[in-house]
Amino acid sequence: MSSNSISEAFLLWMTSLLLMKTNGKLNMKLMRGQGTSIYLSANAFNSSIPNWLYSFSHLEFLDLHENILQGTIPSAIRNLTSAISIDLAYNELEGKVPRSLGNLCNLRDIRLSSNKWSQEISEIFESLSGCVSNGLEILDLSNAQLFGQLTDELGQFKNLVILSLGSNSISGAIPWSIGNLSSLRYLDLAGNQIIGTLQSFGQLSKLKYLNIQSNMLEGVVLEVHFANLMRLKTLVASQNQLTLEVSDSWTPPFQLNHLELGSWNLGPKFPLWLCSQKQLWTLGISNTGISNAVPPSFWNLTSQFEYLNISHNQIYGEIPHIPMILSSPSIVDMSSNHFKGLLPCISSNVTFLDLSNYLLSGSISYFLCYKMNEPKYMQFLNLGKNLLSGKLRNCWLMCKDLYALNLGKNNFTGSIPASIGSLVRLSYLHLDNNRFSRKLPSSLKNCKDLVTIDVAKNDFVGSIPSWIGHRLSSLVILNLHSNNFHDYIPEELCSLTSLQILDLSRNKLFGSIPKCVHNFSAMATSNSSDYPFQLYNDGTGYNSQPLESQSVVIKGKDLEYSTTLQLVKIIDLSNNNLSGVIPEEVTHLKGLQSLNLSFNILTGRIPEKIGDLVLVESIDFSSNQLFGQIPQSMSSLTFLSQLNLSNNNLIGRISSSTQLQSLNISNFFGNKLCGPPLTDNCTIKDIQPNIENKEHKVFSGLVVDWFYVFMALGFVVGFWVVLGPLLLNKQWRVLYFQFLDHQGYKLRGVVTQTWHCCKILNI
Incomplete structure (x- = not known):
């Protein structure tokens, strides 16, 4: 081996040592050893970094990122005096960054992100304050569990081109010394708790990428702050409390590719300076206080966008018909504004479209059937919460990539077309709060990936299809409430082991509750299930939002869940004609939060093991024909905050517990119960029972009811006297x-x- 390189034989020897330490898991395709470089990234090394690695004083490039390396970086790393680039990102290293790293004078690139340093950021700056600070160009410490405040020591790295400190717990203000980083082109401070203003950024004349989103920056940003940022291409600063004050005639000195200013105060006027950005690919200005119409010159820019998010403002007017809007696979989110009029024609290249919560009206037919023979790449379509009406036409055959469809809360009528069964990738279907009628189309059985079926508050009829249980094994939410479904609850539904929300309330169902409900295994565990709900990326790589939200009734309130939807587990069978007893098997569902069986004709006793529902927050058994006593186990339900047992035939004392005694007395009316919280405290019945006035007496431990004895005797005597x-x-x-x-x-x-x-x- 020469003094300036690692010989091939020695590299093989080193590889064999690594293989022994990693049980032969080395990915040989990702390993290269050329001259003074070692690339061993993206393997499965699960040991500490071997000490002999630090003996190669001529090593220039060391890349061990994306492994499972553990332990600390020893001070022996100072021996890598020729090192130019060290990449140890995406491992499980911990401890502190050694001070000796600052003595590597040739080092230009340090990547230590996605490890567990648990160290103050000021300590790292101090450790790197040696000769390395003079030439360092890339410093990546993002997602490294760092804390503390940025200090003026940051200004010593005058040749930094890339500085990434995002996704840590860094707090405090941004120091003025950041203005000394005259070569900086990429700055990522996102996802910290940094406070202050943008005063010092105006000095970073070479800055091209600025990511400071999800901090606590506040104050006013003026034109002067951007005066020297002529090279800026990416500005990501959403989730702050900044206000942009510029004149209507302002023309920025930069031409951006990516702009994300969500949650800034840009309004009330639409920012006209955006129309000067001829190179924009992605634009996010959601929740920015704009209450103005969109200027026509802005709509002319939309053909260049890959991502457009102007949601959660008060923008009004009509969306123009621009058939070629968005020429490449694109994401469009314009939800929660005041747009009105008819649905626009949208390019077939749009993959994500959210026009929900508008005042859009008219038919959906032209929008849906536009260029019928042209393949559509739409994957997500949300037109919910509008004023759309009419019938759905058979125009779904060319939308085979669609996996989320929301037409809920409109005024659609008629039946669901059979062609909806051609959406074989469909996972989320929301048709609730319309006036759809007839039966659910059997073609839906082809949509085997369905996770959500929400057709609540319509006029669907017939029995609940048994194929739902046979074919839709991935179903998590089944919401059929407030329709005209009749007949029995099919036992095939018990095959839905992933089911977490079952709402069949307000229908015309009869018969008994299936005993096989214990097969709902997702409801039987307190663990959060592997929910198949996904996040959609905003196209810029900086934000994501939940694809799915669901309204459910818990504790008598209609609540909407999105990010925590995977934790919600309820059964609601209320307002039907169900009879029989409450099956004991329901007590196996220990993950249930809400159980509503009210307004049926259920009989029998409350299951003795009802206390096994340890996480239940709401139980409603009101307006049935239940009898017997309240099980003692119910007093152990520590999360129970809503219990309604009114209008049954229950008797006896209410069990003593903090939860039960804190409930409103109306939840126990219409029974023969006593004890707190009721005013009848059972004292007289417990101390001085009036045995003579009872309809029965106790002899030798047996209860004899004389009324039934005499009735039976009279029947026998009458029979023999007459016949x-x-x-x-x-x-x-x-x-x-x-x-x-x-x-x-x-x-x-x-x-x-x-x-x-x-x-x-x-x-």
């Missing part, structure tokens, strides 16, 4: 039946005469 002689005496029996025959003849004669009279009188 006994007929059975024992043949002559009496013959005379009795002759008497009955005679009376029958007389009755028939009366009927015949009456019929003739009516015929004569033409009655």
Whole structure:
């Protein structure tokens, strides 16, 4: 091996050592050893960094990122005196960054992100304050569990081109010394708790990428702050409390490719300076206080966008019909504004479209069937919460990539077209709060990936299809409430082991509750399930939002869940005609939060093991025919905050517990219960029972109800007094039946005469 390189033989020897330490998991395709470089990234090394690695004083490039390396970086790293680039990112290293790293004078690139340093950022700056600070160009410490405040020591790295400190717990203000980083082109401070203003950024004349989103920056940003940022291409500063004050005629000195200013105060006027940005690919200005119409010159820019988010403002006017809007696969989110009029024509290249929560009206047919023979790449379509009406046409055959469809909360009528079954990738289907009728189309059984079916508050009829249980094994949410479904609850639904929300309330279902409900295994565990709900990326790589949200009724309130939807587990079968007993198997569902069986005709007792529902927050068994006592185990439900047992036939004392005694007394009305919180505290019944006035007495431990005893005795005596002689005496029996025959003849004669009279009188 020469003094300036690692020989091939020595590299093989080193590889064999690494293989022994990693149980032979080395990915040989990702390993290169050329001259003074070692690239061993993206393997499965799960040991500490071997000490002999630091003996190669001529090593220039060391890349061990994306492994499972553990332990600390020893001070022996100072021996890598020729090192130019060290990449140890995406491992499980911990401890502190050694001070000796600052003595590597040739080092230009340090990447230590996505490890567990748990160190103050000022300590790292101090460790790197040696000769390395003079030439360092790239410093990546993002997502490294760092804390503390930025200090003026940051200004010593005057040749930094890339500085990434995002996704840590850094707090405090941004130091003025950041203005000394005259070569800086990429700055990522996102996802910290940095406070202050943008005063010092105006000095970074070479800055091209600035990411400071999700901090606590506040104050006013003026034109002067951008005066020297002529090279800026990416500005990501959302989730701050900054206000942009520029003149209507301002023309920025830069031409941006990516702009994300979500949650800034840009309004009330639409920022006209955006129309000067001819190179924009991505634009996010959601929730920025704009309450103005969009200028026509802005719509002319949309053909260049790959991502457009102007949601959660008060923008009004009509969306123009621009058939070629967005020429490449694109994301468009314009939801929660005040747009009105008809649905626009949208390019077939749009993959994500959210026009929900508008005042859009009219038919959906032209929008859906536009260029019928042209393949559509739409994956997510949300037109919910509008004023759209009419029937759905059979225009779904060219939308085979669609996996999320929300048409809820509109005024659609008619039946669901059979062609919706061609959406074989469909996962989320929301058709709630419309006036759809007839039966659910059987073609939906082809959509085997369905996770959500929400058709609540429509006019669907028929029985609940058994194929839902047979074919839709991935179903997590089944919401059919407030329709006209009838017949039994099919036992096939018990095959839905992933089901977490089952709402069949306000229908016309009858029969018993299936005992197989214990097969809902996702409801039987307190763990958060592997929910298949996804996040959509905003196209810039900086933000993501939940694709799915769901309204559910818990504790009598209609609540909407999105980011925590995977934790919600409820069963609501209320307002039907269900009969029989509450199956004991329901107590196996230990992850349930809400159980509502109210307004049915259920009988029997409350299951004794109801206390096994340890996480339940709401139980409603009101307006049934339940009898017996409240199980003692119910007092152990520590999360229970809503319990309604009113209008049943329950008796006895209410069990003592903080939860039960804190409930409103109306939740127990219509029963024969006593004890707190009711005013009848059971004292008289417990101390001085009036045995003489009871309908039963106790003898030798047995309860005798004399009413039923005398009733049975009377039946026996009456039977033998009246029918006994007929059975024992043949002559009496013959005379009795002759008497009955005679009376029958007389009755028939009366009927015949009456019929003739009516015929004569033409009655």
